[in-house]
Amino acid sequence: MNAIVSLSGGMDSATVLADAIDKGRKPLAVGFTYGSKHNPYENQAAADLAKHYAAPFRLIDLSGVMRGFKSHLMADGGPIPEGHYEDASMAQTVVPGRNIIFAAILSGLAWSEGAEEIWLGIHQGDHAIYEDCRPSFYAAMNQAIQEGTGKRVRLVAPFLDGNKTTILKRGLLLGVPYSLTRTCYKDQSLACGKCGSCQERLSAFCAIGVDDPVEYAP
Amino acid sequence: MNAIVSLSGGMDSATVLADAIDKGRKPLAVGFTYGSKHNPYENQAAADLAKHYAAPFRLIDLSGVMRGFKSHLMADGGPIPEGHYEDASMAQTVVPGRNIIFAAILSGLAWSEGAEEIWLGIHQGDHAIYEDCRPSFYAAMNQAIQEGTGKRVRLVAPFLDGNKTTILKRGLLLGVPYSLTRTCYKDQSLACGKCGSCQERLSAFCAIGVDDPVEYAP
Numbered sequence: 527m528n529a530i531v532s533l534s535g536g537m538d539s540a541t542v543l544a545d546a547i548d549k550g551r552k553p554l555a556v557g558f559t560y561g562s563k564h565n566p567y568e569n570q571a572a573a574d575l576a577k578h579y580a581a582p583f584r585l586i587d588l589s590g591v592m593r594g595f596k597s598h599l600m601a602d603g604g605p606i607p608e609g610h611y612e613d614a615s616m617a618q619t620v621v622p623g624r625n626i627i628f629a630a631i632l633s634g635l636a637w638s639e640g641a642e643e644i645w646l647g648i649h650q651g652d653h654a655i656y657e658d659c660r661p662s663f664y665a666a667m668n669q670a671i672q673e674g675t676g677k678r679v680r681l682v683a684p685f686l687d688g689n690k691t692t693i694l695k696r697g698l699l700l701g702v703p704y705s706l707t708r709t710c711y712k713d714q715s716l717a718c719g720k721c722g723s724c725q726e727r728l729s730a731f732c733a734i735g736v737d738d739p740v741e742y743a744p
Numbered sequence: 745m746n747a748i749v750s751l752s753g754g755m756d757s758a759t760v761l762a763d764a765i766d767k768g769r770k771p772l773a774v775g776f777t778y779g780s781k782h783n784p785y786e787n788q789a790a791a792d793l794a795k796h797y798a799a800p801f802r803l804i805d806l807s808g809v810m811r812g813f814k815s816h817l818m819a820d821g822g823p824i825p826e827g828h829y830e831d832a833s834m835a836q837t838v839v840p841g842r843n844i845i846f847a848a849i850l851s852g853l854a855w856s857e858g859a860e861e862i863w864l865g866i867h868q869g870d871h872a873i874y875e876d877c878r879p880s881f882y883a884a885m886n887q888a889i890q891e892g893t894g895k896r897v898r899l900v901a902p903f904l905d906g907n908k909t910t911i912l913k914r915g916l917l918l919g920v921p922y923s924l925t926r927t928c929y930k931d932q933s934l935a936c937g938k939c940g941s942c943q944e945r946l947s948a949f950c951a952i953g954v955d956d957p958v959e960y961a962p
Contacts (some may be wrong), residue, residue, distance in 0.1 A: 588806055591849055618903045623852025626892040630848030631809055634841025638813045642764035666891045670884035674844040674876035 527582065529553045529643040529682075530636050532628055535571030537707045537727060538647030538685065541697035543579055544648035545684050547647045548700055553680065555581045558628055559657060560588040562599045562621070563606065563713035571708035578703055586631060597621040599711060606711045608720040616722040617655045619711060625658035626667065629681065633671040636679045644671075645682045651689040661686055698736065705739035716743040745800065747771045747861040747900075748854050750846055753789030754886045755925045755945060756865030756903065759915035761797055763902050766918055767800045772859065773799045773843045776846055778806040780817045780839070781824065781931035789926035796921055804849060815839040817929060826938040836938040837929060843876035844885065847899065851889040854897045862889075863900045869907040869944060879904055908948035916954065923957035934961040 529551040531543045546553050557572035559565045569585055576583035598604040598618040606731040607615035625648065632644045648659040657663060668681040685693050686722040697704065709727045710717035717724050748882040749761045764771050776788035777783045787803055794801035797890045816836040825833035825867045843866065850862045866877040875881060886899040894919050915922065928935035935942055937960040949956040 587927075590805055592811070594851065595852060598855075600925035621852075622855035622894060623848065623889075623897075626848040626889060627852050629844075630841065630844040633844050634810065634813060637840035638815075657894040660891065663888065664886035666884060669890040670881065671841075671844060673878065673881040673884045675841060676875040679841075 527552050527554045528638060528641055529645055530632050530639075531555050531581070532632060532647065533557050533572045533575060533583070534647070535568035535575060535708045536647070536723075537702075537704055538596055538690070538693055538699065539572075539648060540575050540702050540704070540707045541693045541700070542645050542647040542684060543575060543581065544700040545701045546682075547579060547581070548574060548711050551643070551645075553581050554639070555579075555583045555713045556632060556635070557583065557585045558588050559585055560592040560621070561595075561601050561622070562711075563601050563603075564599070564708065564711050567710070567715065568708040570669070572707045573704055575703070578706060588627070592621070595622055601713070606716075606721050608722075610722060610725055613722065619722070620656060622631040622654060623658065623671070625656075625663070627660060629667050629671065633675055633679050637675045642678065643682045645684070645687065647693075648683050649688050649690070676733065690726050691733045692738075694730045694734055707740065709740070714743065716741055718743055745770050745772045745857060746828065747863055748850050748857075748859050749773050749799070749863045750850060750865065751775050751790045751801070752865070753786035753793060753926045753953065754865070755788075755920075755922055755927055755943075756867060756908070756911055758793050758920050758922070758925045759911045759918070760863050760865040761793060762915060762918040762920045764900075765797055765799070768777065769861070769863075771796075771863065771931060772857070773800050773801045773850055774850060774853070775803045776806050777799065777803055778810040778839070778842070779819050780815070781819050781821075782929050785928070785933065786926040789924055792923070792924045796924060806845070810839070810845070813840055819931070822923060824939050826936075828940060828943055833939065837940070838874060841876065843874075843881070846883075847885050847889065851893055851897050855893045856878060860896065861900045863902070864916075865911075866901050867901065867903040867906050867908070878897060885959065908944050909951050912948045912952055912954075916952070927958070932961065934959055936961055
């Protein structure tokens with residue numbers, strides 16, 4: 527193991543896992559469960575994806591740590607808004623500091639395990655409402671991790687300047703099994719197709735002219 | 745509540761708590777338990793200090809998250825080295841990424857709770873072996889948190905350029921009950937007086953010519 531991939535189970539991180547392996551890394555895939563509505567589904571997707579790629583998988587439980595964090599994405603938060611990702615209502619799904627926390631924990635784990643890289647699926651499409659997915663955050667967090675680990679660990683974000691379509695194109699080339707991924711924010715087994723997360727995914731498949739292999743609720 | 749103080753239960757963070765209150769903040773004190781040898785003692789000290797200052801206290805359990813992190817400070821690590829803090833052996837007590845992780849979690853909690861500041865007890869005396877206590881780390885982490893929270897949260901480290909003696913002088917002026925604090929790294933009720941952490945504390949009291957009110961093992 528020489529790299530850690532933050533694997534949520536969505537299409538971005540699934541593609542990052544495939545990309546890391548394609549580029550010769552031997553990754554440990556790490557998922558987080560933190561009390562969100564979609565954790566049960568995305569955590570299972572992450573486990574399935576890691577198994578598909580024969581990558582070791584570790585699920586880190588932050589449900590106690592992040593209990594009470596205010597967000598509609600959380601199990602005890604309000605309803606998941608429907609509509610386009612850029613709608614103001616989607617800001618309700620921001621989980622305070624989530625990527626700061628995930629990257630920080632992975633930096634300690636990477637140092638402890640001797641891995642030099644943490645691969646993240648953050649991309650330009652997330653920037654409008656998610657402050658902790660912007661290039662300026664990535665640059666500062668990468669600096670903080672390098673300083674705080676004595677330059678033992680660094681962040682890698684292969685799609686930082688890309689978007690969902692860039693990612694999907696790369697993933698299709700790599701044969702990523704998108705049927706195994708989970709993108710929907712809602713607390714239901716079949717993806718809704720209506721939340722901002724589903725909408726952005728469907729737009730990417732539509733833009734490329736490929737059918738999304740995931741089944742959607744009628 | 746308008747600030748969070750990271751309260752380990754040691755003399756640095758106890759002084760930071762007193763300093764924050766003196767400067768008009770209404771802090772939530774937060775401790776972490778992560779599987780170290782001295783957690784049971786320092787967590788109790790943190791709770792006692794928060795009670796002394798009538799500050800709300802929350803203990804965040806990271807023992808699952810940081811399980812397996814390699815350090816002699818951890819319960820399953822090797823023995824705590826004795827001798828001066830600057831001895832190479834004290835590097836064995838570094839816990840990979842600990843302050844990165846603590847600051848990250850507190851940034852999410854602060855954002856969620858509407859607190860704008862996270863007060864930390866990091867200081868110059870820690871810099872030699874602890875990469876995540878250096879000013880360069882502090883500056884980068886502060887930047888990462890400001891970027892990642894949309895400038896809602898920032899770090900405050902009143903003793904960043906000071907050392908244990910600076911802190912003790914300020915704390916004595918503020919009447920900090922140092923008898924309640926816990927500094928020793930070892931897994932024993934009475935402080936050992938021999939580990940680097942105890943030695944640095946004792947040196948500070950000695951430099952000022954004040955008796956340390958904590959009882960040491962014979």
